[in-house]
Amino acid sequence: KNQVEQSPQSLIILEGKNCTLQCNYTVSPFSNLRWYKQDTGRGPVSLTIMTFSENTKSNGRYTATLDADTKQSSLHITASQLSDSASYICVVSRTSGTYKYIFGTGTRLKVLA
Protein backbone atom coordinates (compact mmCIF):
# COMPACT_ATOMS: atom_id res chain seq x y z
CA LYS A 1 0.00 0.00 0.00
CA ASN A 2 1.31 3.44 -0.92
CA GLN A 3 1.68 5.45 2.26
CA VAL A 4 3.53 8.46 3.60
CA GLU A 5 3.99 8.74 7.35
CA GLN A 6 5.29 11.80 9.12
CA SER A 7 6.60 12.32 12.62
CA PRO A 8 6.18 13.91 14.99
CA GLN A 9 2.53 14.93 14.60
CA SER A 10 3.25 18.19 16.35
CA LEU A 11 6.27 19.98 17.72
CA ILE A 12 6.85 23.07 19.85
CA ILE A 13 10.25 24.75 19.90
CA LEU A 14 11.71 28.06 21.01
CA GLU A 15 12.67 30.69 18.50
CA GLY A 16 16.26 30.29 17.34
CA LYS A 17 16.36 26.54 17.93
CA ASN A 18 16.79 23.90 15.24
CA CYS A 19 14.41 21.04 14.54
CA THR A 20 14.09 18.02 12.25
CA LEU A 21 10.91 16.59 10.82
CA GLN A 22 10.71 13.02 9.52
CA CYS A 23 8.97 11.44 6.55
CA ASN A 24 8.89 7.70 5.83
CA TYR A 25 7.25 6.38 2.70
CA THR A 26 6.26 3.14 1.06
CA VAL A 27 5.45 4.53 -2.37
CA SER A 28 6.37 2.93 -5.65
CA PRO A 29 7.34 3.46 -8.31
CA PHE A 30 9.05 6.49 -6.79
CA SER A 31 9.37 9.69 -8.80
CA ASN A 32 10.14 12.51 -6.40
CA LEU A 33 9.53 13.81 -2.91
CA ARG A 34 8.42 17.30 -2.01
CA TRP A 35 8.17 19.15 1.25
CA TYR A 36 5.38 21.71 1.47
CA LYS A 37 4.78 24.41 4.04
CA GLN A 38 1.17 25.18 4.87
CA ASP A 39 0.44 28.30 6.90
CA THR A 40 -2.80 28.34 8.84
CA GLY A 41 -5.71 29.15 6.57
CA ARG A 42 -3.66 28.91 3.39
CA GLY A 43 -2.82 26.36 0.75
CA PRO A 44 0.46 24.39 0.79
CA VAL A 45 3.52 25.97 -0.83
CA SER A 46 6.44 23.89 -2.12
CA LEU A 47 9.74 24.20 -0.21
CA THR A 48 11.93 21.61 -1.90
CA ILE A 49 11.77 18.77 -4.40
CA MET A 50 14.11 15.79 -4.38
CA THR A 51 14.49 13.12 -7.02
CA PHE A 52 15.92 9.64 -6.63
CA SER A 53 19.51 10.68 -7.17
CA GLU A 54 19.51 13.64 -4.79
CA ASN A 55 20.56 13.27 -1.16
CA THR A 56 20.38 16.83 0.10
CA LYS A 57 18.75 20.05 -1.00
CA SER A 58 18.59 23.39 0.74
CA ASN A 59 16.24 26.33 0.52
CA GLY A 60 17.46 29.03 2.86
CA ARG A 61 17.15 27.76 6.42
CA TYR A 62 15.38 24.60 5.21
CA THR A 63 17.44 21.54 4.33
CA ALA A 64 15.84 18.36 3.08
CA THR A 65 17.55 14.98 2.91
CA LEU A 66 16.52 11.83 1.13
CA ASP A 67 17.64 8.25 1.63
CA ALA A 68 16.05 6.33 -1.22
CA ASP A 69 17.34 3.01 0.10
CA THR A 70 15.57 3.29 3.44
CA LYS A 71 12.74 5.39 1.98
CA GLN A 72 13.18 8.14 4.48
CA SER A 73 13.37 11.90 4.21
CA SER A 74 13.92 14.64 6.74
CA LEU A 75 13.40 18.38 6.78
CA HIS A 76 15.80 20.30 8.99
CA ILE A 77 14.96 23.85 9.99
CA THR A 78 17.86 25.95 11.23
CA ALA A 79 17.58 28.93 13.57
CA SER A 80 13.80 28.79 13.66
CA GLN A 81 11.70 31.94 13.39
CA LEU A 82 8.16 32.70 14.48
CA SER A 83 7.15 32.65 10.83
CA ASP A 84 8.15 28.99 10.62
CA SER A 85 5.04 28.13 12.62
CA ALA A 86 3.04 26.08 10.13
CA SER A 87 2.26 22.55 9.04
CA TYR A 88 4.90 20.78 6.97
CA ILE A 89 3.64 18.19 4.53
CA CYS A 90 5.67 15.49 2.81
CA VAL A 91 4.35 14.48 -0.61
CA VAL A 92 5.72 11.57 -2.62
CA SER A 93 5.01 11.34 -6.34
CA ARG A 94 4.80 8.14 -8.35
CA THR A 95 5.81 7.71 -11.95
CA SER A 96 2.71 5.67 -12.68
CA GLY A 97 -0.55 4.66 -11.09
CA THR A 98 -3.91 6.28 -10.62
CA TYR A 99 -3.02 8.52 -7.71
CA LYS A 100 0.34 10.01 -8.45
CA TYR A 101 0.62 12.33 -5.43
CA ILE A 102 0.62 10.63 -2.02
CA PHE A 103 0.32 13.08 0.87
CA GLY A 104 1.50 12.69 4.44
CA THR A 105 -0.67 13.98 7.27
CA GLY A 106 1.84 16.67 8.14
CA THR A 107 3.77 17.88 11.17
CA ARG A 108 2.40 20.93 12.93
CA LEU A 109 5.26 23.12 14.12
CA LYS A 110 4.84 25.95 16.58
CA VAL A 111 7.73 28.31 17.29
CA LEU A 112 7.49 30.26 20.52
CA ALA A 113 9.19 33.56 21.30
Place this chain on the structure above:
Amino acid sequence: NAGVTQTPKFQVLKTGQSMTLQCAQDMNHNSMYWYRQDPGMGLRLIYYSASEGTTDKGEVPNGYNVSRLNKREFSLRLESAAPSQTSVYFCASSEVGEWRYNEQFFGPGTRLTVL
Protein backbone atom coordinates in the same frame (compact mmCIF):
# COMPACT_ATOMS: atom_id res chain seq x y z
CA ASN B 1 -0.21 36.77 -11.41
CA ALA B 2 -2.88 35.66 -8.95
CA GLY B 3 -1.88 31.99 -9.20
CA VAL B 4 -4.78 29.77 -8.14
CA THR B 5 -7.90 31.47 -6.84
CA GLN B 6 -10.90 29.87 -5.16
CA THR B 7 -14.35 31.14 -4.29
CA PRO B 8 -15.95 31.25 -1.84
CA LYS B 9 -13.53 31.22 1.09
CA PHE B 10 -16.17 30.11 3.57
CA GLN B 11 -19.55 28.47 3.16
CA VAL B 12 -22.17 27.00 5.47
CA LEU B 13 -24.76 24.68 3.98
CA LYS B 14 -27.66 22.70 5.31
CA THR B 15 -27.85 19.00 4.60
CA GLY B 16 -29.28 18.42 1.14
CA GLN B 17 -28.35 21.82 -0.29
CA SER B 18 -26.19 22.09 -3.36
CA MET B 19 -23.35 24.39 -4.22
CA THR B 20 -20.45 24.85 -6.61
CA LEU B 21 -16.90 25.68 -5.60
CA GLN B 22 -15.06 27.71 -8.19
CA CYS B 23 -11.38 27.52 -9.05
CA ALA B 24 -9.32 29.42 -11.59
CA GLN B 25 -5.62 29.55 -12.43
CA ASP B 26 -3.71 32.03 -14.54
CA MET B 27 -0.49 30.04 -15.02
CA ASN B 28 -1.62 28.33 -18.23
CA HIS B 29 -1.35 24.94 -16.55
CA ASN B 30 -2.89 21.92 -18.18
CA SER B 31 -3.67 19.87 -15.07
CA MET B 32 -6.02 20.83 -12.26
CA TYR B 33 -7.06 19.04 -9.09
CA TRP B 34 -9.58 19.14 -6.26
CA TYR B 35 -8.57 17.92 -2.81
CA ARG B 36 -10.20 17.83 0.58
CA GLN B 37 -8.28 18.17 3.82
CA ASP B 38 -9.65 16.78 7.05
CA PRO B 39 -8.08 16.92 10.53
CA GLY B 40 -5.53 14.15 11.05
CA MET B 41 -5.59 13.12 7.39
CA GLY B 42 -3.49 14.02 4.42
CA LEU B 43 -4.96 15.80 1.44
CA ARG B 44 -7.16 13.41 -0.47
CA LEU B 45 -7.79 13.71 -4.19
CA ILE B 46 -11.44 14.09 -5.17
CA TYR B 47 -11.20 14.64 -8.92
CA TYR B 48 -8.57 15.79 -11.33
CA SER B 49 -8.36 17.03 -14.87
CA ALA B 50 -5.18 16.12 -16.69
CA SER B 51 -6.01 18.48 -19.54
CA GLU B 52 -8.84 20.61 -20.84
CA GLY B 53 -11.79 18.43 -21.74
CA THR B 54 -10.88 15.50 -19.49
CA THR B 55 -11.79 14.68 -15.90
CA ASP B 56 -11.08 11.62 -13.78
CA LYS B 57 -12.09 10.36 -10.38
CA GLY B 58 -9.63 10.49 -7.56
CA GLU B 59 -9.55 8.74 -4.25
CA VAL B 60 -12.82 10.09 -2.77
CA PRO B 61 -15.18 11.14 -5.62
CA ASN B 62 -18.52 10.04 -4.16
CA GLY B 63 -20.95 12.92 -3.70
CA TYR B 64 -19.06 15.27 -6.00
CA ASN B 65 -19.05 16.25 -9.64
CA VAL B 66 -16.62 18.43 -11.56
CA SER B 67 -16.53 20.53 -14.69
CA ARG B 68 -13.44 21.65 -16.56
CA LEU B 69 -15.02 24.73 -18.07
CA ASN B 70 -11.91 25.76 -20.00
CA LYS B 71 -8.17 25.63 -19.48
CA ARG B 72 -8.35 28.16 -16.63
CA GLU B 73 -11.37 26.99 -14.66
CA PHE B 74 -12.22 23.81 -12.80
CA SER B 75 -15.34 23.71 -10.63
CA LEU B 76 -16.46 21.24 -7.97
CA ARG B 77 -20.15 20.65 -7.33
CA LEU B 78 -21.86 19.14 -4.33
CA GLU B 79 -25.32 18.09 -5.49
CA SER B 80 -26.76 17.17 -2.08
CA ALA B 81 -24.44 18.17 0.73
CA ALA B 82 -23.93 15.85 3.69
CA PRO B 83 -22.27 16.53 7.07
CA SER B 84 -19.46 14.14 6.03
CA GLN B 85 -18.51 16.69 3.39
CA THR B 86 -17.58 19.25 6.01
CA SER B 87 -13.95 19.91 5.16
CA VAL B 88 -11.47 22.34 3.68
CA TYR B 89 -11.32 22.09 -0.08
CA PHE B 90 -8.21 22.94 -2.07
CA CYS B 91 -7.85 23.41 -5.77
CA ALA B 92 -4.41 22.95 -7.34
CA SER B 93 -2.84 23.13 -10.76
CA SER B 94 0.34 21.85 -12.35
CA GLU B 95 2.02 21.78 -15.71
CA VAL B 96 2.29 18.70 -17.85
CA GLY B 97 5.80 17.88 -18.80
CA GLU B 98 8.82 16.30 -17.19
CA TRP B 99 6.97 14.39 -14.49
CA ARG B 100 9.81 14.55 -12.04
CA TYR B 101 9.62 18.28 -11.69
CA ASN B 102 5.90 18.96 -11.71
CA GLU B 103 4.97 21.20 -8.84
CA GLN B 104 1.41 21.59 -7.72
CA PHE B 105 0.31 25.13 -6.94
CA PHE B 106 -2.51 25.36 -4.44
CA GLY B 107 -5.29 27.85 -3.94
CA PRO B 108 -6.12 29.33 -0.53
CA GLY B 109 -8.90 26.84 0.17
CA THR B 110 -12.64 26.89 0.82
CA ARG B 111 -13.80 26.04 4.32
CA LEU B 112 -17.16 24.27 4.02
CA THR B 113 -19.44 23.36 6.90
CA VAL B 114 -22.52 21.22 6.34
CA LEU B 115 -25.05 21.29 9.15
